[in-house]
Amino acid sequence: MNRELESLDAVFREMPDLKVEHTGPRRTRIQVEADALPTLLELLKGRAGYLHLSAISCVDWPDTEEFELVYHLWSYQVSNLISAHTRIPYDPGRYVSVYDLHAPAVYFERDIHEMFGVWFEGCPDQEPFILTEWQGPPPMRKSFDTVAYVNDTFEWREYQPEWANDPSGGKG
Amino acid sequence: MSTDPNQAVACRTVDAEERSLLGRVLDRIADHCRARSLFVLHYCTGCGAIELPPTMTSRFDLERVGMQPMVTPRQADILLITGYLSVKTLKRVVMTYEQMQGPKYVIGLGSCTINGGMYWNSYATIKLLDRYIPVDNYIAGCMPRPEAIQQVFLDLMGRIDRGEAQAWKDYYRRYDWYLGQQQQLFGTNWQAPTDVVGEAIRYRLVGEQTLGSHTAHLERYAPYYDQLGIIRPEPARMKARPQLEVVSR
Amino acid sequence: MRPENYKPVQHSASHEYELYFGPNHPGIEGNYALKCVLSGDVVQSLRADGGYLHRGFEKIMEERLWIQNVALVPRICVPDPVPMEETYARAVEMLGGLEIPKRAQWIRALMLEASRVCAHLFYFGGHAATMGMYSNMFWGVTDRDLILDIFEEITGARIYHMYITPGGVRRDLPEGVLDRLSKVLDYVESRLPEFDNLFFDNAVVINRATGVGTLTTEQALSWGVTGPNLRACGLPFDVRRDDPYLIYDELDFDIPTETAGDAWARTLVRREELLQSIRILRQIIATLPKVGGPIRCALPNPLAWNVPAGSVYARTESSKGELGFFVVSKGGAKPWRVHVRGPSSMHAVHVLERLGPGSRLEDVAQIMFSLDACPPEVDR
Numbered sequence: 019m020n021r022e023l024e025s026l027d028a029v030f031r032e033m034p035d036l037k038v039e040h041t042g043p044r045r046t047r048i049q050v051e052a053d054a055l056p057t058l059l060e061l062l063k064g065r066a067g068y069l070h071l072s073a074i075s076c077v078d079w080p081d082t083e084e085f086e087l088v089y090h091l092w093s094y095q096v097s098n099l100i101s102a103h104t105r106i107p108y109d110p111g112r113y114v115s116v117y118d119l120h121a122p123a124v125y126f127e128r129d130i131h132e133m134f135g136v137w138f139e140g141c142p143d144q145e146p147f148i149l150t151e152w153q154g155p156p157p158m159r160k161s162f163d164t165v166a167y168v169n170d171t172f173e174w175r176e177y178q179p180e181w182a183n184d185p186s187g188g189k190g
Numbered sequence: 191m192s193t194d195p196n197q198a199v200a201c202r203t204v205d206a207e208e209r210s211l212l213g214r215v216l217d218r219i220a221d222h223c224r225a226r227s228l229f230v231l232h233y234c235t236g237c238g239a240i241e242l243p244p245t246m247t248s249r250f251d252l253e254r255v256g257m258q259p260m261v262t263p264r265q266a267d268i269l270l271i272t273g274y275l276s277v278k279t280l281k282r283v284v285m286t287y288e289q290m291q292g293p294k295y296v297i298g299l300g301s302c303t304i305n306g307g308m309y310w311n312s313y314a315t316i317k318l319l320d321r322y323i324p325v326d327n328y329i330a331g332c333m334p335r336p337e338a339i340q341q342v343f344l345d346l347m348g349r350i351d352r353g354e355a356q357a358w359k360d361y362y363r364r365y366d367w368y369l370g371q372q373q374q375l376f377g378t379n380w381q382a383p384t385d386v387v388g389e390a391i392r393y394r395l396v397g398e399q400t401l402g403s404h405t406a407h408l409e410r411y412a413p414y415y416d417q418l419g420i421i422r423p424e425p426a427r428m429k430a431r432p433q434l435e436v437v438s439r
Numbered sequence: 440m441r442p443e444n445y446k447p448v449q450h451s452a453s454h455e456y457e458l459y460f461g462p463n464h465p466g467i468e469g470n471y472a473l474k475c476v477l478s479g480d481v482v483q484s485l486r487a488d489g490g491y492l493h494r495g496f497e498k499i500m501e502e503r504l505w506i507q508n509v510a511l512v513p514r515i516c517v518p519d520p521v522p523m524e525e526t527y528a529r530a531v532e533m534l535g536g537l538e539i540p541k542r543a544q545w546i547r548a549l550m551l552e553a554s555r556v557c558a559h560l561f562y563f564g565g566h567a568a569t570m571g572m573y574s575n576m577f578w579g580v581t582d583r584d585l586i587l588d589i590f591e592e593i594t595g596a597r598i599y600h601m602y603i604t605p606g607g608v609r610r611d612l613p614e615g616v617l618d619r620l621s622k623v624l625d626y627v628e629s630r631l632p633e634f635d636n637l638f639f640d641n642a643v644v645i646n647r648a649t650g651v652g653t654l655t656t657e658q659a660l661s662w663g664v665t666g667p668n669l670r671a672c673g674l675p676f677d678v679r680r681d682d683p684y685l686i687y688d689e690l691d692f693d694i695p696t697e698t699a700g701d702a703w704a705r706t707l708v709r710r711e712e713l714l715q716s717i718r719i720l721r722q723i724i725a726t727l728p729k730v731g732g733p734i735r736c737a738l739p740n741p742l743a744w745n746v747p748a749g750s751v752y753a754r755t756e757s758s759k760g761e762l763g764f765f766v767v768s769k770g771g772a773k774p775w776r777v778h779v780r781g782p783s784s785m786h787a788v789h790v791l792e793r794l795g796p797g798s799r800l801e802d803v804a805q806i807m808f809s810l811d812a813c814p815p816e817v818d819r
């Protein structure tokens with residue numbers, strides 16, 4: 019554990035009031051304010067060798083009307099995974115892109131924009147990718163009820179118990 | 191140009207009954223031959239596609255029943271829908287299906303095509319495949335084993351041979367209904383590039399529900415719809431149009 | 440198309456044209472589309488178009504109980520489903536603080552490695568097929584079926600096993616299955632020289648695949664490439680060794696690398712990995728009879744199971760690269776959020792779009808296959 023945290027010393031010197039938590043073997047959790055996150059990622063990449071952006075996850079918290087963005091970074095040198103958590107409010111639902119630091123971010127940001135509707139300032143590509151033919155609201159938001167949508171849009175097959183006896187449906 | 195196939199093809203006018211009898215015999219012979227050489231277009235729409243390579247390669251060997259994968263829709267006889275269909279894929283499936291030449295057969299693989307299967311509450315996938323294109327056979331299972339896939343092919347072959355696999359004609363006879371179902375998902379302006387009504391005329395499969403309120407917007411591309419000898423229900427949406435008179439030939 | 444309906448699109452005079460590659464195309468892996476802009480047969484730019492396999496997994500997982508999701512997760516990646524089950528189960532275990540019995544860990548590793556062998560055999564066939572060589576496909580798929588038979592014996596299903604559940608595995612190994620597995624492995628290994636003759640030593644194939652879709656080490660690092668594709672660029676990174684899970688730190692295996700970074704290097708790395716997986720499986724077969732004990736830890740009633748609140752990121756090395764599950768629980772009966780980081784999401788979109796330009800049209804399918812991109816994982 020210490021080796022992992024030692025490698026972060028340079029980062030702590032710059033950003034002394036980080037909330038760091040050791041959550042398991044090779045897992046570190048950092049809670050950070052939204053405006054400090056790009057600096058943190060830059061320091062992690064430049065000073066501590068966290069080169070690999072494994073994923074960016076977005077979590078919807080309707081109680082506080084916030085999105086939680088989680089940046090998962092992996093260091094090939096010290097074999098540690100940092101999850102940097104930050105929160106942004108629903109309104110205006112904008113954040114900065116970290117594309118200039120980690121090129122793979124563009125895919126995750128595009129995905130989050132599509133599924134949650136968060137806009138990433140400076141992300142080069144936020145065109146629809148999966149939902150090009152979808153007119154509804156961003157589907158991953160908690161306010162979107164998929165069961166209600168399905169009930170409105172699709173019909174159900176009527177169940178006929180005698181099918182169980184004759185799998186061909188009486189046709190042959 | 192005469193659109194009456196009886197006059198356009200034969201030198202003498204063929205008596206309708208004679209023609210249909212001869213046609214039926216020929217059809218039966220053709221069906222018998224066709225059932226022994228089927229080309230399968232498998233559209234890998236879902237996870238079921240992973241059981242097709244084993245079915246087609248050496249272990250289960252589909253070729254011994256005279257079937258082969260085919261890569262283009264125009265030469266294929268069977269369209270294999272291998273699993274769940276997202277709405278985005280369904281659009282492509284409808285286009286693919288309409289490009290295939292009749293007679294054509296559709297097999298729905300897995301419970302996802304039957305009733306939505308695992309993804310019954312997913313906003314992205316459709317639940318009932320036969321609402322959008324006619325389906326000949328379904329295979330239950332999630333996912334169906336290669337043996338089940340082979341069994342359904344044998345079953346379909348038998349039905350083609352006996353002249354029973356006629357679901358594709360339903361698409362022409364009730365095109366308006368199918369198009370309506372499709373439009374419900376894709377928007378009311380939806381139409382595939384294929385001229386299905388024209389094909390229905392060509393195959394002489396125009397039924398009572400071939401035209402209707404959903405096909406109304408196709409008419410601006412094909413003025414000859416008006417000259418058809420078809421009794422068409424008065425579509426509710428076309429109020430501005432005058433009462434159509436039935437042209438008898 | 441009806442002639443009346445046809446409106447020619449007016450383009451400015453150009454030597455470039457647009458070509459849609461997929462979604463229903465024999466050269467493409469699964470249901471996925473690429474929009475290529477070409478000049479002659481050289482790709483100028485390439486745009487990936489996914490979502491044909493979108494099922495809204497992450498959404499519907501939030502609607503189901505923790506235990507119901509066990510049935511859902513393997514369906515995320517079709518050719519290699521076991522790592523999905525494993526990663527989800529491990530994420531839930533990490534959240535709930537469950538201790539997996541030793542025997543279950545060994546059985547899970549066995550399943551994972553057997554699945555990797557399957558996926559790689561499938562891959563050889565797929566890669567050869569993109570060059571128009573189909574015998575390899577027939578061989579690979581048929582040999583893979585022997586392992587599917589073993590899966591069927593252990594779990595009752597060929598592809599989707601739903602065997603790895605949070606807390607352990609569903610049931611113990613049947614009698615004698617390890618012997619049969621070891622025979623299958625001997626057979627697969629004895630087939631490799633024949634694969635060599637047909638494919639790996641084939642001058643045509645080598646010429647066709649070298650220098651296609653080359654990734655440099657820097658590109659691979661900065662584009663987030665993982666798994667065999669990263670190792671083909673000379674970086675020996677493997678989640679199994681660097682972030683070990685289950686009993687992988689007790690196993691003895693090498694991490695094969697190549698330096699060229701092209702399609703051929705990626706295939707060679709996978710061939711070597713197949714051998715390593717067989718080596719791991721042999722170790723497991725030798726050890727497993729000595730590991731006794733239960734196969735599942737005590738679980739609360741699965742239908743009323745509230746997993747403690749928290750968030751974890753579990754990672755696994757799948758046959759395609761690094762697979763991550765970010766699972767958030769609010770302490771309820773259902774997951775609050777599950778985010779799947781499929782290895783192919785990076786390879787099939789980001790990397791492919793950048794590798795495509797400059798290559799020939801006939802190589803596009805090969806590049807996609809050699810990255811082992813799996814569309815269902817991208818679309819989720």
Ligand code: SF4
Nearest residue numbers: 273300301302332333
């Ligand atoms: S029926 Fe099962 S195997 Fe088939 S597509 Fe649906 S989920 Fe996949």
